[in-house]
Amino acid sequence: MNIEEYMFSQKQRIDKLLFESEGVFTDEINKVIEELELDSKSKILLLVEKYDEQISLIKTREEKLEIITKKIATATNSAEWWRTKIDGLMKINKFTELHLDEYHLKYKKLPAKVEITNDALVPDEYKTTKTTESTTTSKTKIKEDILAKKSVPEQNYY
Numbered sequence: 675m676n677i678e679e680y681m682f683s684q685k686q687r688i689d690k691l692l693f694e695s696e697g698v699f700t701d702e703i704n705k706v707i708e709e710l711e712l713d714s715k716s717k718i719l720l721l722v723e724k725y726d727e728q729i730s731l732i733k734t735r736e737e738k739l740e741i742i743t744k745k746i747a748t749a750t751n752s753a754e755w756w757r758t759k760i761d762g763l764m765k766i767n768k769f770t771e772l773h774l775d776e777y778h779l780k781y782k783k784l785p786a787k788v789e790i791t792n793d794a795l796v797p798d799e800y801k802t803t804k805t806t807e808s809t810t811t812s813k814t815k816i817k818e819d820i821l822a823k824k825s826v827p828e829q830n831y832y
Contacts, residue, residue: 684710688724
């Protein structure tokens with residue numbers, strides 16, 4: 675096996691191990707990298723190549739995610755448009771229920787819905803104040819007590 679084949683097989687092995695560990699560098703992966711019979715420059719080159727591959731993969735997947743997100747938004751908007759058209763026709767024709775070949779459409783009585791577009795314009799009589807009580811742990815106080823050799827319960831957990 676020549677050096678190119680060896681490097682290729684080790685890269686594949688590292689890729690497989692990284693996939694199995696969900697991108698976490700395990701002791702086994704570090705051992706494979708350390709066992710590579712390469713000088714320091716070659717190891718650095720291998721690591722830089724792997725790093726570059728991961729950055730490229732991230733960019734590619736982000737681009738695909740953006741495209742999928744746009745497609746979902748498009749489909750959602752389109753479905754809402756069709757629903758609005760169906761709703762309009764049902765109301766114009768005064769249908770409360772409609773049986774079609776494969777569909778059964780029926781209006782449900784739902785509670786009234788209120789949508790607020792600008793909270794600042796809502797009168798105070800419709801507003802409520804929520805108060806939340808929270809407690810925080812003072813690491814500084816714990817540290818001061820430990821340094822002052824005061825008894826701090828279960829200090830080995832800090």
